[in-house]
Amino acid sequence: MxxxxxxxxxxxxxxxxxxxxxxxxxxxxxxxxxxxxxxxxxxxxxxxxxxxxxxxxxxxxxxxxxxxxxxxxxxxxxxxxxxxxxxxxxxxxxxxxxxxxxxxxxxxxxxxxxxxxxxxxxxxxxxAITSFEQFIKIARSYWEVDIYRNDIFPALAPFIPLVCVNKAGVSWFAAANDDMILVALDSAFELVEQVLPSLSSPPCELTEKWHRAALRVDMPSPLLKAQTRDATAMCRHYRNEGKHQDIGFRDEVVLAYLSLPVNV
Structure with a gap:
C-alpha cells in the first residue's frame, strides 16, 4: 500500500x-x-x-x-x-x-x-460501464447530446448501436470503443437488443447525410449497404449466426465503421 x-x-x-x-x-x-x-x-x-x-x-x-x-x-x-x-x-x-x-x-x-x-x-x-442504458445516461448529460438508435447502418448496430447528435447538429456513432463492443459481444447482443426500443430512429435528413457519406467511401463494405433487417432484427440474426463469437467478423464491422467519417 x-x-x-x-x-x-x-x-x-x-x-x-x-x-x-x-x-x-x-x-x-x-x-x-x-x-x-x-x-x-x-x-x-x-x-x-x-x-x-x-x-x-x-x-x-x-x-x-x-x-x-x-x-x-x-x-x-x-x-x-x-x-x-x-x-x-x-x-x-x-x-x-x-x-x-x-x-x-x-x-x-x-x-x-x-x-x-x-x-x-x-x-x-x-x-466499468456494464450496459448501454448506463452509457446513454452519462453521454446525454456529459456530452450534451441527443441519442438515437442506429437505424442508419443496421448491419453495424449490434456492435455500434447509438447515434449521438450535439447541439451544433454534428453527429457520430457510439459506443464505438473496445469496452462497449465487448459489452455487446459478451451479451450475445442481448444488451443492445434490450436498449434499442427505448430510442427513437434518427431524423430522415440525418440518415440521408450518413448514406451520402457512405457513398463517398472507397470500396465500401457491404455492411454499409441497405439491409432487409432493422437494427433489432440484426441483433437476433447475428446471435443466431454466432457472430458474437466471430472475431474476424467483429474486425470487419470495425473496419466498416472506420471507413466512415468520424462525424457528419
Whole structure:
C-alpha cells in the first residue's frame, strides 16, 4: 500500500509530467467540441502519461517519487489503462495499479482541479460501464447530446448501436470503443437488443447525410449497404449466426465503421 506522503509525492510527480507533455498535446489537440485543451482530452492525456511513466520506470535510476509505484509493479502488479464511468457523471480514462486509481487527467472536465489525483479504487467512484442504458445516461448529460438508435447502418448496430447528435447538429456513432463492443459481444447482443426500443430512429435528413457519406467511401463494405433487417432484427440474426463469437467478423464491422467519417 502507498502511504499518504507517497501518494502526495506521486501526484506532484505526475503534475510535473503534465507540465512537460501539455504543450505538445495542446498544440496537437487545441480544442475539443469547441472547448480549449485540456477539456475533453482525458484519453490523450492518460495515454501520454502512461507512455511517460513506462519510460521513467524503465530507467536504471528511478525517481524517488516513483519508487513506491515501482515497488508495487515489482510484486507482479501491472499499470493498466482503463476506461469507464466516474460516478456515472463522466466517461473517464485512468490508470489502475492493484487497488490504486491514478487519474493524471483530473483537470479535463474542470480545469480548476489539480492535474493529478490518486485514490484507492474502492473510494474513487470509478467503475466499468456494464450496459448501454448506463452509457446513454452519462453521454446525454456529459456530452450534451441527443441519442438515437442506429437505424442508419443496421448491419453495424449490434456492435455500434447509438447515434449521438450535439447541439451544433454534428453527429457520430457510439459506443464505438473496445469496452462497449465487448459489452455487446459478451451479451450475445442481448444488451443492445434490450436498449434499442427505448430510442427513437434518427431524423430522415440525418440518415440521408450518413448514406451520402457512405457513398463517398472507397470500396465500401457491404455492411454499409441497405439491409432487409432493422437494427433489432440484426441483433437476433447475428446471435443466431454466432457472430458474437466471430472475431474476424467483429474486425470487419470495425473496419466498416472506420471507413466512415468520424462525424457528419
Amino acid at each position: 502507498l502511504t499518504p506522503d507517497q501518494v502526495t509525492a506521486l501526484e506532484i510527480y505526475l503534475a510535473h509530467l503534465r507540465l512537460n507533455i501539455d504543450p505538445m498535446l495542446a498544440q496537437k489537440y487545441p480544442t475539443f467540441a469547441g472547448k480549449p485543451y485540456p477539456l475533453g482530452r482525458c484519453k490523450e492525456v492518460r495515454n501520454a502519461i502512461h507512455h511517460a511513466l513506462k519510460a521513467a520506470l524503465a530507467k536504471p535510476q528511478v525517481d524517488v517519487a516513483l519508487q513506491p509505484l515501482k515497488a508495487l509493479l515489482d510484486t507482479g502488479l501491472t499499470l493498466e489503462p482503463v476506461w469507464g464511468s466516474l460516478r456515472d457523471e463522466y466517461f473517464q480514462n485512468a490508470l489502475l495499479v492493484g487497488p490504486w486509481y491514478i487519474d493524471a487527467a483530473n483537470d479535463t472536465v474542470n480545469p480548476n482541479k489539480p492535474r493529478a489525483e490518486i485514490r484507492l479504487l474502492a473510494e474513487s467512484g470509478f467503475g
